[in-house]
Amino acid sequence: MRNIQGVIFDWAGTMVDFGCFAPVQVFIDIFTEAGVVPTMEEARAPMGMLKIDHIRAMLQGERLGAKWQEVHGRSFTEEDVKQLYAEFESALLASLANYTTPIQGVVATIEVLRKNGLKIGSTTGYTDNMMDIVVPHAKEKGYSPDFMVTADATNGYGRPYPYMIYRNMEKLSIASCAQAVKVGDTISDIKEGLHAGVWTVGVVVGSSEMGLTEEEYYALSDEKKREVKELVTNRFLEAGAHYVIETINELPQLIDTINEVMEQGETPYARL
Structure with missing residues (x-):
């Protein structure tokens, strides 16, 4: 055929x-809570990726990476990625049913x-x-x-x-x-x-x-x-x-x- x-x-x-919209606001919230406020464009750019990869991609962005260094006094680590993801998953699961x-x-x-x-x-x-x-x-x-x-x-x-x-x-x-x-x-x-x-x-x-x-x-x-x-x-x-x-x-x-x-x-x- x-x-x-x-x-x-x-x-x-x-x-x-x-x-x-289900994941976007959560990405913005968890980064803001960590002292690094992303733009809507930065939050959306990696959309479609596995969510932990999405977080990693955001942190690898030039502006957000520099901002993380400024706020935390060091580059981000894989532990930071895992912590942000844990916060993301918890918040998303609580609201996800509303976006179906x-x-x-x-x-x-x-x-x-x-x-x-x-x-x-x-x-x-x-x-x-x-x-x-x-x-x-x-x-x-x-x-x-x-x-x-x-x-x-x-x-x-x-x-x-x-x-x-x-x-x-x-x-x-x-x-x-x-x-x-x-x-x-x-x-x-x-x-x-x-x-x-x-x-x-x-x-x-x-x-x-x-x-x-x-x-x-x-x-x-x-x-x-x-x-x-x-x-x-x-x-x-x-x-x-x-x-x-x-x-x-x-x-x-x-x-x-x-x-x-x-x-x-x-x-x-x-x-x-």
Whole structure:
């Protein structure tokens, strides 16, 4: 078979939690408590990574690293990373259930994909403990993939490593990387898909990369919406995404397009 067999989705910012706000405020809070106040951009930049890797990446940033040195009189250590992560995990678990509502269009799109015979997989920057909260709450609200895996199952190798995608392919019996599509809302998602050699798609509206609440987005003027969407689209394309869609509603038609280019002999590897 030459056509797409399955779609592997990210969770927060792609399928649930418009704007991916569950972790962002917690990152800001724990760093602020440590005397190092990050900007929203610094808190969001590593989004999509395993959360302990996200914290490490923030501390490795030039400004935050220098600020940590100034406040604490030394460079950060791995013990600092572990302590910050422990604080992050505790705070996130306490609030995570409130950020499990499917983004508009998700439930209907999944129904269409399944009617078309596609398998639905998922990867995430969350851990098993976190997903133990997210999965059942999202299911109650109408979204449940066929398979979910975290980096706990891949020896801690989360994004941008490709191994969670490969676990999905194994579980869903997808024989070729060219028969899988990865959909996500962060640069880390794009890198994960490209490293796995699958078709890689960025979704704009509701994304962490866009960084707006649903209310903030829909309050924008049409001109401002176009500007924001163009900015995020360009970021995804510059990161190497094969395709970018505004909303998840466009995905079934995009998959038809991918099937057509595959019939002409194109593969996802050719665009790396």
